[in-house]
Amino acid sequence: xxxxxxxxxxxxxxxxxxxxxxxxxxxxxxxxxxxxxxxxxxxxxxxxxxxxxxxxxxxxxxxxxxxxxxxxxxxxxxxxxxxxxxxxxxxxxxxxxxxxxxxxxxxxxxxxxxxxxxxxxxxxxxxxxxxxxxxxxxxxxxxxxxxxxxxxxxxxxxxxxxxxxxxxxxxxxxxxxxxxxxxxxxxxxxxxxxxxxxxxxxxxxxxxxxxxxxxxxxxxxxxxxxxxxxxxxxxxxxxxxxxxxxxxx
Amino acid sequence: xxxxxxxxxxxxxxxxxxxxxxxxxxxxxxxxxxxxxxxxxxxxxxxxxxxxxxxxxxxxxxxxxxxxxxxxxxxxxxxxxxxxxxxxxxxxxxxxxxxxxxxxxxxxxxxxxxxxxxxxxxxxxxxxxxxxxxxxxxxxxxxxxxxxxxxxxxxxxxxxxxxxxxxxxxxxxxxxxxxxxxxxxxxxxxxxxxxxxxxxxxxxxxxxxxxxxxxxxxxxxxxxxxxxxxxxxxxxxxxxxxxxxxxxxxxxxxxxxxxxxxxxxxxxxxxxxxxxxxxxxxxxxxxxxxxxxxxxxxxxxxxxxxxxxxxxx
Ligand SMILES: Cc1cc2nc3c(=O)[nH]c(=O)nc-3n(C[C@H](O)[C@H](O)[C@H](O)COP(=O)(O)OP(=O)(O)OC[C@H]3O[C@@H](n4cnc5c(N)ncnc54)[C@H](O)[C@@H]3O)c2cc1C
Ligand SMILES: Cc1cc2nc3c(=O)[nH]c(=O)nc-3n(C[C@H](O)[C@H](O)[C@H](O)COP(=O)(O)OP(=O)(O)OC[C@H]3O[C@@H](n4cnc5c(N)ncnc54)[C@H](O)[C@@H]3O)c2cc1C
Numbered sequence: 001x002x003x004x005x006x007x008x009x010x011x012x013x014x015x016x017x018x019x020x021x022x023x024x025x026x027x028x029x030x031x032x033x034x035x036x037x038x039x040x041x042x043x044x045x046x047x048x049x050x051x052x053x054x055x056x057x058x059x060x061x062x063x064x065x066x067x068x069x070x071x072x073x074x075x076x077x078x079x080x081x082x083x084x085x086x087x088x089x090x091x092x093x094x095x096x097x098x099x100x101x102x103x104x105x106x107x108x109x110x111x112x113x114x115x116x117x118x119x120x121x122x123x124x125x126x127x128x129x130x131x132x133x134x135x136x137x138x139x140x141x142x143x144x145x146x147x148x149x150x151x152x153x154x155x156x157x158x159x160x161x162x163x164x165x166x167x168x169x170x171x172x173x174x175x176x177x178x179x180x181x182x183x184x185x186x187x188x189x190x191x192x193x194x195x196x197x198x199x200x201x202x203x204x205x206x207x208x209x210x211x212x213x214x215x216x217x218x219x220x221x222x223x224x225x226x227x228x229x230x231x232x233x234x235x236x237x238x239x240x241x242x243x244x245x246x247x248x249x
Numbered sequence: 250x251x252x253x254x255x256x257x258x259x260x261x262x263x264x265x266x267x268x269x270x271x272x273x274x275x276x277x278x279x280x281x282x283x284x285x286x287x288x289x290x291x292x293x294x295x296x297x298x299x300x301x302x303x304x305x306x307x308x309x310x311x312x313x314x315x316x317x318x319x320x321x322x323x324x325x326x327x328x329x330x331x332x333x334x335x336x337x338x339x340x341x342x343x344x345x346x347x348x349x350x351x352x353x354x355x356x357x358x359x360x361x362x363x364x365x366x367x368x369x370x371x372x373x374x375x376x377x378x379x380x381x382x383x384x385x386x387x388x389x390x391x392x393x394x395x396x397x398x399x400x401x402x403x404x405x406x407x408x409x410x411x412x413x414x415x416x417x418x419x420x421x422x423x424x425x426x427x428x429x430x431x432x433x434x435x436x437x438x439x440x441x442x443x444x445x446x447x448x449x450x451x452x453x454x455x456x457x458x459x460x461x462x463x464x465x466x467x468x469x470x471x472x473x474x475x476x477x478x479x480x481x482x483x484x485x486x487x488x489x490x491x492x493x494x495x496x497x498x499x500x501x502x503x504x505x506x507x508x509x510x511x512x513x514x515x516x517x518x519x520x521x522x523x524x525x526x527x528x529x530x531x532x533x534x535x536x537x538x539x540x541x542x543x544x545x546x547x548x549x550x551x552x553x554x555x556x557x558x559x560x561x562x
Contacts, residue, residue: 016516017381026385038498094353095362118498122380124365129319129353138320138427141350144491154431158491159346160444160500165431166318172427178481178498179491214362218375218388226523229544235557238529238547242562246527246544248448248506249473249562 001148002057003046004110005080006101007039009064009071010121023219035071038116040078041176044183045146046114047079054148057081059108063092063100069199076194077186083199088211090204094122096211098130103207105135110171112153117142117175132173140166142177250279250373251333254303255326255342255351258285258293260315263300265445266343268407271300273400274341275408276370280304282337283414286325288315298414306416313424317347320427323354328422330359330395337395338373344399344501345444352399361393366501368404382497382520402444403503403524436490438477443495446476448506451495451522454482455511455532455551462488465552466510469559478502478522480512496521511551514539531555 011017012032020027035043049055060075062068063086072083086100105113115128132139140146140155144163147154148170156165158177186194204211232238242249252274257264267283274281282305283297294308307329313321330337340355342348344366356363368386369377375390376398443449450470456462462483470477478500479493495502497520507525512518514530514537522528523542530543531554540546547554 011381013517017384019385026381093362095357095360098357120382120497123382123497124363125349126353126356126363126365129350130357130363133323133354133357139350139354140428141319142346157346159433160492162433162435162490162492164433166428167431168428177491179485214393215364215389215391218390220380220385220387223379223383223386226528226542226544229528229540229542229546231540231546231548235547235549235554235561238545238558239561241545242506242527242529246506248527 001055001112002059002108002110003049003055004059004061004105004108004113005039005042005046005075006061006097006113006115006127007043007071007075008036008116008119009033009062009068010036010119013037013120019220019222023221025217025220033067035074036116036119038118038176040183041178041180042114042116043075043078043080044181045176048181049148050079059084059110061086061101061104063088063097065089072199073194074186076197077191078184082197085199085201086204086207087201088204090211091213092211093213093215094124094126094130095214096209097127098134099209100204100207100211101131102134103209105131112148112170113173115173115175117177128173128175135171138168138172140168140172141175143174144177144179146174146180250338251336252277252279252281252339252341253329253337254281254283255340255348256283256285256293256297257343257345257347258287258290260287260290261292263293263296265407265442266345266402267297268300269402269405270341270343270400271302271408272405273367273370274339275302277339277373279338282307284309284326284329286314286322288312294416298416299410299412301409301411303412303414306414307419308416309419309421311421311424313421316430318428318430319350319354320425321422322351323358324422324425326351326355327358329419339396339398341398341400343402348399352397356397359395359397361395361397362391363397363399364389364391365399366401367398368401382516383523384516401501403501436492440470441474441476443476443478443493443500443502446502446504448473448475449478449502449504450475450508450510451478451480451512452483452488452510453480453512454486456483456488459488465555469555472559472562480518509539509543510555512539513537514542
């Protein structure tokens with residue numbers, strides 16, 4: 001059984017981005033880039049399924065600029081067997097990414113695709129669901145537990161009121177939530193090994209996909225800053241302020 | 250131009266998030282129709298008909314919708330949009346786990362983009378949405394024929410009562426049979442829902458243990474009639490269930506008062522609560538970043554300060 005894991009290169013979660021002064025976007029030149037944390041969780045889950053003998057091959061896919069190769073190498077250092085880069089300089093929106101992934105699913109025929117639930121840059125939370133819809137497959141989003149076997153998967157999902165467990169037929173798309181697993185650190189020998197694993201590059205045109213954006217960004221601004229607060233000396237002063245100044249008690 | 254709002258409900262009643270979504274829909278101009286996809290959902294449909302500003306309620310009823318799985322619900326929404334022959338210009342749902350699960354499927358099946366978690370409406374095709382954990386606000390324009398949108402509920406008021414919309418049945422689509430519910434473990438609580446609470450008391454890793462979290466924070470929450478939240482660190486450590494998590498990847502809240510106890514204030518946490526009206530932070534570290542967004546900061550040991558606060562309010 002083959003598992004496909006889409007991995008996105010994003011601004012590292014520790015970086016606080018700055019909005020460009022001309023309002024055209026955020027400044028991501030020279031900032032640290034990493035694999036989207038939810039995608040690390042996805043790779044980890046796929047690799048564990050392989051180690052458990054459920055999966056036979058884990059294929060990582062990244063869509064974007066040439067530097068996404070680094071993200072694919074990271075996935076392979078965690079344990080993915082090979083990588084596919086869909087190389088483009090275009091501004092990729094979730095529908096376009098989902099279409100690229102669909103083309104690869106048609107070619108690779110995975111039984112399970114494990115995506116992150118959201119990318120922490122654009123916070124769209126769409127791609128996995130869109131891919132699932134385009135394939136006509138079931139989906140189990142926001143997964144905190146995944147068991148795969150016998151043409152189906154049982155997935156526990158984090159929902160607003162608590163947890164929900166679904167049984168879905170395969171092939172299917174699963175998207176990861178934070179508590180699915182704790183990704184391992186890639187060891188140096190595995191990082192070295194990853195450099196020799198196969199990495200194929202294709203272009204959106206090779207896959208017959210039009211990636212033209214449907215949304216145009218008109219401007220990007222900083223949110224209004226909160227006005228500076230005050231430090232209070234003790235609980236008595238805090239309660240006094242909440243009652244008389246903020247009037248929330 | 251018809252704006253279709255997807256009702257979030259449990260068949261018996263309408264979830265509060267739907268009311269905020271109706272308000273966002275009303276800002277677009279045009280008729281607001283609410284679609285209730287459910288199984289025996291007559292009561293939810295009646296509640297939707299009474300919401301101010303709703304012109305029409307559409308009901309698709311089938312056993313296949315009982316558990317609200319994304320595949321069947323999305324197929325139904327797409328059928329309604331297509332049957333409207335172009336009259337439906339927008340499809341809106343709340344950016345809850347339900348809306349986030351279902352709406353991207355709808356968008357993909359209609360071959361349009363989804364605009365996620367909007368916080369503002371500039372015109373019928375131009376919207377404001379946060380990116381990078383709320384550190385930037387993007388204004389985006391959609392060129393698609395149908396706009397599929399999830400709405401951040403904290404950015405729009407809840408619509409009131411006073412409507413008297415007609416309720417109309419629509420044909421239910423066939424069951425796709427792709428997914429089945431095994432079970433749910435819902436957190437039972439007499440407290441207000443996090444998303445709708447006026448006051449939230451939230452605890453972080455500083456609580457030290459599940460036992461401490463409950464022993465120290467619950468009396469304060471009880472006295473304030475508050476909902477209870479947590480940081481990711483507190484959830485990961487097992488102090489409280491996942492649905493308590495506030496933040497970029499948990500729940501987005503904006504209560505009148507947010508009390509952050511033993512929470513350092515990582516950007517991912519701030520993303521979920523910095524639109525609260527008044528923020529109080531209690532932390533023993535004067536350098537904790539939470540103090541940068543707090544209206545009132547108290548540097549103190551929480552195990553002393555919180556019980557004092559509980560008896561003072
Ligand atoms: C205002 C704005 C500005 C933007 N600026 C830029 C920019 O400067 N540069 C730029 O490149 N893009 C830019 N984009 C595009 C944007 O950052 C995302 O690439 C795109 O919208 C996908 O959203 P997401 O990653 O949040 O998807 P989500 O649906 O949140 O992603 C979920 C999952 O899908 C998978 N996935 C998503 N994208 C990829 C991918 N590319 N490859 C492999 N797997 C993937 C991953 O598993 C991921 O965890 C911009 C978009 C907007 C709206
Ligand atoms: C992909 C991703 C998504 C994330 N999403 C979220 C999210 O949605 N929500 C979220 O919250 N986090 C999220 N995080 C995690 C975030 O980065 C932080 O790790 C987390 O918020 C820290 O939680 P904390 O403040 O409780 O813990 P810590 O940072 O450990 O802070 C504990 C605080 O308690 C204080 N303290 C300790 N003892 C006492 C005492 N006796 N009295 C008073 N104060 C005390 C300490 O001074 C410290 O400031 C995410 C991270 C990643 C990578």
